Amino acid sequence: MRRIIKKILKKSPSSDQDGVFFDKIHTILGFKPTTLRYYEKAFTHRSANKLDDKGNQISYERLEFLGDAMLGSVIAAHLYNEVPSGDEGYLTKMRSKIVSREHLNELGRDFNLIQFVESKVNPQHFGENIHGNIFEAFIGAIYLDRGYTYCEKFIHNKIIKPYVDIAKLEGKVISYKSLIIEWCQKEKKSFKFDVYEDNGKEGMKFFGVKLYIDEKVVCKARATSKKKAEETAAKRAYFVFQEKISRKNN
Incomplete structure (x- = not known):
């Protein structure tokens, strides 16, 4: 028991x-x-x-x-x-x-x-x-x-x-791509995200992107997705034009 x-x-x-x-x-x-x-x-x-x-x-x-x-x-x-x-x-x-x-x-x-x-x-x-x-x-x-x-x-x-x-x-930026597009539109600047496959020796699929503003390449980026590549390129562009963008927003 x-x-x-x-x-x-x-x-x-x-x-x-x-x-x-x-x-x-x-x-x-x-x-x-x-x-x-x-x-x-x-x-x-x-x-x-x-x-x-x-x-x-x-x-x-x-x-x-x-x-x-x-x-x-x-x-x-x-x-x-x-x-x-x-x-x-x-x-x-x-x-x-x-x-x-x-x-x-x-x-x-x-x-x-x-x-x-x-x-x-x-x-x-x-x-x-x-x-x-x-x-x-x-x-x-x-x-x-x-x-x-x-x-x-x-x-x-x-x-x-x-x-x-x-x-x-x-002051937090949640989308650098949206911020760059909005700034370009306000400033009447042309912009284009040129995305292409950029596969190297890593054995993984990568995408490259060139960001054109007023028909000039201002930044390039590379990532495992188109979205990430575009966002990275836009972030780099933001720091290139940060002073002008901040002045415009203020």
């Missing part, structure tokens, strides 16, 4: 793992999670090939969509209350800076959420945006688990207070 009781009381490996997972999530949240399966789903990559009881694929992608909406709404309300003089354009631009892919990736890395991801893919092959994607999914999981009030509380305490400095964000 004693042996039977011991077996019943003995924790299984899975329950031990759940306990560790619970403790880590609790530490990040600052309050107790109630339904761990939401958080487990938030860190499940589609490559894990998991299905729910209805045969639907389990992955963080749907929660990522929900978390993006929740994050946007709380940030929008905060900006609306904190900057009463800001018009719609200003508020939209500031929200974009706070929830930019770069910033979301930073948040995901700071919370070390990658440690929880279940996947059959080597983490080195995820790409940088995995950090921001699972961060948004994590926000979605908080909403499903504890509701809007706790979700809002987490965003305020863990994101807005330590990371959101409105004065600094006002």
Whole structure:
């Protein structure tokens, strides 16, 4: 009889793992999670090939969509209350800076959420945006688990207070390409991003870009995607014309 009781009381490996997972999530949240399966789903990559009881694929992608909406709404309300003089354009631009892919990736890395991801893919092959994607999914999981009030509380305490400095964000550039295009249009300057394949000896596909302003090449760049190459070229162009652009904006 004693042996039977011991077996019943003995924790299984899975329950031990759940306990560790619970403790880590609790530490990040600052309050107790109630339904761990939401958080487990938030860190499940589609490559894990998991299905729910209805045969639907389990992955963080749907929660990522929900978390993006929740994050946007709380940030929008905060900006609306904190900057009463800001018009719609200003508020939209500031929200974009706070929830930019770069910033979301930073948040995901700071919370070390990658440690929880279940996947059959080597983490080195995820790409940088995995950090921001699972961060948004994590926000979605908080909403499903504890509701809007706790979700809002987490965003305020863990994101807005330590990371959101409105004065600094006002001067933050989120897209150098957009900034250069806007400046060229205001100054009646012609511009062109000439993108071409630039594959070297690395064994990877690269794209090169030449940025023409008034039919002169002002900057060149090279990256693993057209978007990154154009943004890098635009950033270099910004520093070439920074004084003129700043003077025009002021």
